[in-house]
Amino acid sequence: MKIALLGYGRMGKEIEKIAISRGHEIVIKKDVDTEIDITLADVAIDFSIPNSAFNNISNCIENKVPVISGTTGWLDKYNDAVKLCEEKKGAFIYASNFSLGVNIFFELNKQLAKMMSNLEDYNISMEEIHHTKKLDAPSGTAITLAEGIIENSTKKDWELDKTTSEENIPIVAKRIPEVPGTHTVWYNSEVDSIEIKHTAHSRQGFALGAVVAAEWILGKTGVFSMKDVLNIS
Secondary structure: OEEEEEOOOHHHHHHHHHHHHOOOEEEEEEOOOOOOOHHHOOEEEEOOOHHHHHHHHHHHHHOOOOEEEOOOOOHHHHHHHHHHHHHHOOEEEEOOOOOHHHHHHHHHHHHHHHHHOOOOOOEEEEEEEEOOOOOOOOOHHHHHHHHHHHHOOOOOEEEEOOOOOOOEEEEEEEEOOOOOOEEEEEEEOOOOEEEEEEEOOOOHHHHHHHHHHHHHHOOOOEEEOHHHHHOOO
């Protein structure tokens, strides 16, 4: 499989290692907004920056190249990407986190939210910790976790740091050097606390998930998620 890496920072380099170890070839490494011939690739993996992500994804879809994107901070244009993919009969996966473990964590988070939805004595809060080079806050993973709770509870929205309403979920975002990613969800009452937590030990898990998703999407048409890749019902 010939892969285009759209974004060749630390994640791009980690993806390159995993892809080569699985027998794939990297044919494009793009780290800035330069012109490339995306048709040289069988599939593209986008871990760029928020300002570049939509253009990268659009270029792939326009040229019939399946694209995997893990860039966060651009989702105000996500529906435009979906519409373009449907119009052009392309193939596209966006995930806030490609780690296989995190995607299992997403499902556990939803199930716990359902179980806790009628227990009014518990207050929900979240924390995410990432390395200091992460540009957006809260993380896309934290937002996905919050959305999973909102879908399965009486909560209405999330807010960064402090909430202005009891109907919202507070998310504390911390930036600490060399932390790949830690996400915690708490349910606290006067008598006890329930906590679920995912801790990434390295970027390898994110890179592996992205390559697995790229392998999976070849030959397919449509807009997919990691639930499709992992066959999580």
